[in-house]
Amino acid sequence: MTRFTEELRIAADPIFNAIFDHPFVRGIADGTLRKEQLIHYVKQDFEYLNAYIRIYGMAISKCDDRDTMALFNEQISFILHSETHPHQNFCEVAGVTYEEMQSFPLAPSAHHYIRHMLNAAHEGNMEDIIAALLPCPWTYAEIGKRLLEEVKPSRTHKFYDWMHFYGDREFGITEQMRLLLDKWAEPLSPERKRRLKEHYLTSCQLEYMFWDMAYSLEEWPVNAMKAEGVGR
């Protein structure tokens, strides 16, 4: 029998392919990203990962077993203490400090993505939360692995650390989340499974939009938020 999460991955294949071909991901491969694009990405991703941590916290509040609590707790720690490294890589290439990149208002696509995950967490159960969170590690694990295979970066490649960080690691958490989602989805009705697929595919689309936001330096249409420091 096909795993539920395998069905999700198959349905998302065109989105994964569009992400691999996106100019930001191509720019990591050939080292051609501009300073402003790296800066926009880090500012937005810092806020995105803060939200992701909070959503793990919401998931813990709905948990009734210690193993799952421990998994989410480890992941929070991983984001806080390790996922700073790929950000540092982008900051070094852009010639800025990480501290300067923190606490900026959200751009529209980052805002949309965070609100989508928060909605799933507020309105749904554990399986809704995992379905919305899963594309985050899964897409990056595949991007990292593909880039390592394609580029075979030498130590002097600008984004050597970024590629190794994601290419070497993220399949572990992806597989652990997949096992949970497969288990929780198994007894559910076709209607509920459709809803989970919708959460997952929407997050995949928003992963694409996040890359696009960073590449195009996306901002709100009227510049009235930045000056006020609002928009999170």
Ligand SMILES: Cc1ncc(CN)c(N)n1
């Ligand atoms: C938007 C986004 N998606 C995924 C990842 C990888 N954890 C990330 N850092 N940022």
